[in-house]
Amino acid sequence: MNIQYKKGILDxxxxxxxxxxxxxxxxxxxxxxxxxxxxxxxxxxxxxKMKDDGFVTTYLSEVSGGPARKYYRITDVGISHYLKxxxxxxxxxxxxxxxxxxxxx
Amino acid sequence: MTKLNFMESLKQGxxxxxxxxxxxxxxDYENYFNEQLTLGKSEDDIAKRLGDVKSIIxxxxxxxxxxxxxxxxxxxxGFIAIPLLIMLYGVLVVFAATTLVMWAIGIYYLFxxxxxxxxxxxxxxxxxxxxxxxxxxxxxxxxxxxxxxATTKSxxxxxxxxxxIRIGDYQIKPIYQKLLIYSSIVTTLMMVIGYVISSLVAKDxxxxxxxxxxx
Numbered sequence: 001m002n003i004q005y006k007k008g009i010l011d012x013x014x015x016x017x018x019x020x021x022x023x024x025x026x027x028x029x030x031x032x033x034x035x036x037x038x039x040x041x042x043x044x045x046x047x048x049k050m051k052d053d054g055f056v057t058t059y060l061s062e063v064s065g066g067p068a069r070k071y072y073r074i075t076d077v078g079i080s081h082y083l084k085x086x087x088x089x090x091x092x093x094x095x096x097x098x099x100x101x102x103x104x105x
Numbered sequence: 106m107t108k109l110n111f112m113e114s115l116k117q118g119x120x121x122x123x124x125x126x127x128x129x130x131x132x133d134y135e136n137y138f139n140e141q142l143t144l145g146k147s148e149d150d151i152a153k154r155l156g157d158v159k160s161i162i163x164x165x166x167x168x169x170x171x172x173x174x175x176x177x178x179x180x181x182x183g184f185i186a187i188p189l190l191i192m193l194y195g196v197l198v199v200f201a202a203t204t205l206v207m208w209a210i211g212i213y214y215l216f217x218x219x220x221x222x223x224x225x226x227x228x229x230x231x232x233x234x235x236x237x238x239x240x241x242x243x244x245x246x247x248x249x250x251x252x253x254x255a256t257t258k259s260x261x262x263x264x265x266x267x268x269x270i271r272i273g274d275y276q277i278k279p280i281y282q283k284l285l286i287y288s289s290i291v292t293t294l295m296m297v298i299g300y301v302i303s304s305l306v307a308k309d310x311x312x313x314x315x316x317x318x319x320x
Contacts, residue, residue, distance in 0.1 A: 025133060025136070026136060026137060026140050029137065033154075039154065039155060039156030040137060040154065040155060040156075041134070041137075041154075041155035041156040041160075041161045042156060042160070042161065042164055044130070044133045044134065044137075044161075045161065045164035045165050046164075047133075048130065048165070067136070067139070069136075070132070070133070070136070
């Protein structure tokens with residue numbers, strides 16, 4: 001898949017995951033990078049930018065027999081950003097399929 | 106590449122680019138290594154999977170926190186911004202002073218004071234026009250000062266926070282906008298009417314000579 005496609009949609013994917021429930025940072029990077037073949041190293045910068053923008057917050061959660069895990073939680077701002085991104089995605093999807101079907105031979 | 110190599114070059118790169126909370130970032134990657142190591146993967150494989158250190162660093166520097174740039178811009182933009190701001194504050198002071206002076210002139214004629222011999226003579230009756238003119242222009246300069254203050258304040262804040270200035274990026278209450286419009290109309294009207302009436306009363310288009318204003 002085109003790298004630009006992936007980068008454009010990562011925010012939406014992460015926020016969608018977090019909307020359902022809080023997530024362990026490692027799990028976010030792993031589950032996304034396994035599905036869309038993006039290096040997990042590029043997901044951490046995105047998580048951090050979303051934190052700087054106030055879309056998510058983090059907290060540490062103790063795990064027995066291991067170091068504390070960093071969890072991500074979506075904020076109210078993050079939810080409204082998610083809705084905005086989702087709407088944009090839906091529009092893009094509609095437009096794209098319209099043009100593809102229109103010119104299908 | 107070993108875990109140690111990866112972590113060290115990531116750390117050096119982040120510090121070099123003045124990214125904030127480096128420890129927090131390093132923790133994320135450290136954590137990733139540890140999780141993958143427990144799955145039995147080799148350090149080299151994990152590092153490969155994480156991707157190129159340079160591009161990771163670039164992701165962090167693209168997003169935010171370019172502290173060093175701020176000081177650079179503060180100085181360079183300052184070459185233009187600071188003289189401009191000083192000038193604007195100067196104009197603001199002039200506007201505010203004019204407001205006070207026009208107000209004082211209005212009061213002076215309104216109460217028929219004659220303390221100052223240098224104040225020009227205006228015949229009774231006609232002086233009403235000049236009182237209105239003074240007060241109207243006092244209001245005019247007051248609303249100009251408010252507008253000027255809003256502009257200058259916004260520009261100062263923009264300069265300090267963003268190191269760039271966009272003129273017109275300010276807000277004033279609609280009441281001041283209305284005051285500005287009405288007072289400028291009244292001021293203009295009073296200047297015209299004042300001139301006409303004064304000329305008629307003094308029977309001279311250069312009535313100020315008749316009343317001996319500049320002697």
